[in-house]
Amino acid sequence: MTLKRAAAITGIGEMKPTRSPDGKSTLGIWTDVARHAILDAGLSIGDIDGLLIGQPITEQAQMWPSILGEYLGIHPKYGNVVDLGGASAAGMVWRAAAAIQSGLANAVLCVTGEASDVETFYAPRARRSAQQLPYREFEVPYGPMGVNSGYALIAARHMHEYGTTSRQLAKIAVHQRTNACANPDALFYGKPLTIDDVLASPLVVDPLHLLEIVRPCTGGAALVVVSPELAKESGNQPVWLLGAGESSRGMMLSQMDSITTSPITQAAPTAFKMAGVSHNDVDLISVYDCYTITVLVTLEDAGFCVKGKGGPFVEEHGFTWRGDMPLNTHGGQLSFGQPGLAGGMSHVTEAVRQLQQRAGDRQVADCEVAFVNGNGGIMSEQVSLLLAVE
Amino acid sequence: MSDTAAQYAKPLPEPSAVSAPFWEGLKAGELRLQRCAACSRYVFYPRSVCPHCLSDRLEWQTVSGRGRVYSYTIVRRAMNPAFAQEVPYIFAIVELEEGPRVTTNLVNCAPEGARVDMPVKAAYDSVTSEIALLKFEPE
Numbered sequence: 001m002t003l004k005r006a007a008a009i010t011g012i013g014e015m016k017p018t019r020s021p022d023g024k025s026t027l028g029i030w031t032d033v034a035r036h037a038i039l040d041a042g043l044s045i046g047d048i049d050g051l052l053i054g055q056p057i058t059e060q061a062q063m064w065p066s067i068l069g070e071y072l073g074i075h076p077k078y079g080n081v082v083d084l085g086g087a088s089a090a091g092m093v094w095r096a097a098a099a100i101q102s103g104l105a106n107a108v109l110c111v112t113g114e115a116s117d118v119e120t121f122y123a124p125r126a127r128r129s130a131q132q133l134p135y136r137e138f139e140v141p142y143g144p145m146g147v148n149s150g151y152a153l154i155a156a157r158h159m160h161e162y163g164t165t166s167r168q169l170a171k172i173a174v175h176q177r178t179n180a181c182a183n184p185d186a187l188f189y190g191k192p193l194t195i196d197d198v199l200a201s202p203l204v205v206d207p208l209h210l211l212e213i214v215r216p217c218t219g220g221a222a223l224v225v226v227s228p229e230l231a232k233e234s235g236n237q238p239v240w241l242l243g244a245g246e247s248s249r250g251m252m253l254s255q256m257d258s259i260t261t262s263p264i265t266q267a268a269p270t271a272f273k274m275a276g277v278s279h280n281d282v283d284l285i286s287v288y289d290c291y292t293i294t295v296l297v298t299l300e301d302a303g304f305c306v307k308g309k310g311g312p313f314v315e316e317h318g319f320t321w322r323g324d325m326p327l328n329t330h331g332g333q334l335s336f337g338q339p340g341l342a343g344g345m346s347h348v349t350e351a352v353r354q355l356q357q358r359a360g361d362r363q364v365a366d367c368e369v370a371f372v373n374g375n376g377g378i379m380s381e382q383v384s385l386l387l388a389v390e
Numbered sequence: 391m392s393d394t395a396a397q398y399a400k401p402l403p404e405p406s407a408v409s410a411p412f413w414e415g416l417k418a419g420e421l422r423l424q425r426c427a428a429c430s431r432y433v434f435y436p437r438s439v440c441p442h443c444l445s446d447r448l449e450w451q452t453v454s455g456r457g458r459v460y461s462y463t464i465v466r467r468a469m470n471p472a473f474a475q476e477v478p479y480i481f482a483i484v485e486l487e488e489g490p491r492v493t494t495n496l497v498n499c500a501p502e503g504a505r506v507d508m509p510v511k512a513a514y515d516s517v518t519s520e521i522a523l524l525k526f527e528p529e
Contacts, residue, residue, distance in 0.1 A: 122469050137403040138435045139493045141523055142481060143473040145465050149481045152463035160461070160506040205481075206464040206501075254434075254483050254491040259461065 002274050007097035007108075008231040008238035009223050009387070011041025012349045016185040017219035017337030021115035026056050029113045029220035030068055033342075037222035042235045043107055048224070050078040050099055050108030054088040054341035057216075058116045068111060078105040084248070085376025086288050088112065089221070089345035090383035094244035096225035106227045113220020114340035121216035122146065135251050145205055147290070148213060150253055150378035152205035155293040158260045159207060162308040166207055168315055169292035170198035173211055173334050175319035176289065180331025182321060182362035187217055187337035212292040212334070219339025221349050239352045242277065242369075243386040245270025253378055264301035264373060267384040271371075272303070275386035279304055282386075283367045284354050285325065286347040288375035289332040298373050302384065321362040329354060329362050344374045348385070355389045398518050399472040409436040411450050416522040419514050421455040423488060424448040434490035455512030456529065457486040464501040480504050484526050498527040 013036025015029055030053075038048060051074055053064040061067065065079030078099045084091045089112050096108035144150065158164045177193040180186035193211065201210040231238035247263035247270075249256055272278070287298045296310040304325075305313035319327035330336050330350040333343040351370035353359045359367075372385040405413040412435075415422035424433040428445035432453070439446050462482035468474040480496040482504070496504055497513050510526040517523055 132404055132406050134435050136401070137406075137409060140401045141403050142493055142495050142525075143400070143465060143468070143470065143476065143479065144481060144493075145467065145469045148469075149463050149465055153461040153481075153483060156463055156506060157461035202466070203464070204467055206466070208463075252493065253461075254493045259483075 003094055003097045003101060003244055004242055004274055004276070005228065005240050006101040007225050007227060008240045009093065009348070009352050010226050010231055010234035010236050010238055011037045011039070011043070011224040012222070012352050013037035013040060014221040014346065014349050015113065015219045015339070017187045017217045017339050019187070019217055020117040021218045024115045024218060026059050026114045027067065027071060029115060029218070030111045030222070031071055033113060033220040033222040034068070034072060034109055034111050037109065037224050040236065041224040041226065042233070043224065045073050047107045047230070048074050048109045049076055050096060050105030051076040052079070052092040052096060052108060052110045053081050054092070054112035055081050055083055056114040057340045058114060058120050074109065076105070078108065084374070084381040084383065086290060086341065086344040087374035087376035087381040087383040088341045089348050090372055090374030090385050091246060093225060093241060093348060093385055094246070094383070097241045097244070100225065100227045107230055108225045109222060110225065111220070111222045112340065112345045113342035115218050116216055116340060117218060118216050139252055147378050148205045148208065151291040151293055152208045153253055154259050154297065154379060155207050155291070158293060158297065161260055162311065164296065164311040166199060166209070167195060168311040169212060169296060170195045171314050172289070172292045172295045172319065173198050175323065176328050176332040177335045178320045179329045179362060180335030183330050183336065186331040186335050187215065188331065188335040208291060208293070214290045214333045214338040214343065217337040217339050219337060219342050221342040221345035223345070223348060223352065237356045237389050239355050239387050239389055241385065242388050243271040243273070243275030245274070245384045246382065248381040250380060251377060260297065261307065262297055262301050262379040263382045264298055264384065267382040268302040268373070271384040271386050277369055277386060281369050282371045283326070284329065284351060284364055284370040285327040286351045286370055287328065287373040288344060288347060289328055289334050290338065290375070292334070294375060294379065295327070297379065298375065302371065302373060321364055326364045329359065329364060347372050347374065351387050355387060401470070401472070402518065402521055408438050412436050413521065415452065416514050416524055417516070420452050421512050421524065422450050423453050423490065425451050432488040432490050434492055453486065453488050457484045457510055457526070459496070459504065459506055459508045459510060460485040460491055461506055462496060462504045482526070484510055492524060495525045496527065497525045503528070
């Protein structure tokens with residue numbers, strides 16, 4: 001079973017993130033990015049026969065595919081909410097390809113995003129009926145700071161096991177900020193950063209500083225995954241799915257064998273094997289970065305460096321768009337912004353942009369193969385993708 | 391530290407039929423874990439089946455309450471306003487001598503004094519007349 005070249009991404013739409021909703025609604029944002037993605041792919045509304053949607057973090061409803069389908073005038077043969085947290089967008093890409101390969105659909109629209117801000121994101125949410133979920137019973141009474149405290153526990157343990165330092169982690173935020181300064185759409189465009197700035201920012205959850213933590217904001221992104229036949233008709237260069245892998249573990253860190261090694265160790269090799277490419281073939285790394293530690297653990301677990309050597313590896317390489325190892329060239333979510341699950345989709349849309357040679361001032365030279373990773377929960381759900389042009 | 395339920399504003403666990411013996415144990419000042427009669431492994435959090443072998447023969451045992459800090463963080467900003475007066479506080483995972491890991495707070499320990507691998511022992515915090523939380527303190 002392979003999904004290699006079973007489908008291609010031909011169109012993307014993405015909203016420039018903003019700090020607050022400014023009157024926008026989640027449904028309005030979805031509509032806007034969906035429209036742009038469909039037009040970018042060179043399709044009309046009647047061509048879309050599949051619809052995958054990411055659950056908004058701050059807005060709960062049922063039957064989202066029906067709600068958006070009705071609004072846009074889409075009558076999907078295949079529709080789902082993909083519930084993998086930050087890995088949802090990457091998860092949508094292979095689910096769309098699988099649906100296309102099996103003949104369930106020809107053109108699948110994938111949509112993420114929400115109207116949110118820091119206050120809404122961190123506001124206590126209304127309790128619903130699932131009070132007896134294990135994490136509510138055995139974690140919440142001890143005062144976690146959302147998922148921030150979970151990633152802090154990973155960072156602290158990684159430092160203990162491998163000697164990783166805050167200075168090494170800070171470099172990730174700094175190089176991504178350099179990338180954001182070449183991306184006018186990034187939330188932190190025009191605001192360069194130094195390692196000392198990161199280390200001087202307040203500790204929020206030790207050892208993580210404020211500038212190592214993603215900022216929730218408003219925004220959205222959509223993409224269209226199409227069959228090989230439709231791909232050939234697109235005016236855009238098709239971005240082919242070469243390989244995909246997915247692996248998940250539980251909600252609570254206390255239940256994981258190791259908190260410093262993630263299921264990327266299963267997802268990434270599956271994707272590389274399906275794609276038939278090696279790490280040396282990768283021209284762009286576009287991986288989930290809710291925190292600096294997320295990137296470092298991802299680089300290790302995806303096999304770009306030896307486990308535990310992520311710290312020295314970060315010191316040795318340049319991650320800007322003109323560096324030896326371009327990574328998160330849109331700024332990553334740390335500098336682009338995290339508009340709900342569209343933050344995860346930004347890693348896919350940026351890979352598409354780079355592969356199609358339309359990344360503007362931050363274009364990576366000779367960019368033909370991209371590694372994308374989506375990460376959900378506290379390094380629980382993992383989806384790895386290899387994407388390529390030609 | 392004991393508040394009445396009305397005064398205690400932080401989230402409280404709602405014990406289920408499955409987890410009730412665990413919470414009853416904490417109230418009585420002891421740590422009780424499930425142990426699987428089929429594969430002999432200890433289980434936490436309380437479940438109706440063993441996550442190692444799917445057996446439903448889980449038996450309650452009182453255990454040492456000793457362990458080591460697996461990882462910890464110092465929470466310096468409260469997300470839930472009910473914790474605003476507690477910051478900075480230590481949010482941690484402790485690995486029990488018997489194997490399972492639990493999410494907890496370290497108490498009677500200055501934030502700067504916490505260390506990964508530090509030996510700790512259970513401290514039963516009766517936050518209401520009905521609920522004691524499982525916290526840990528330096529041994």
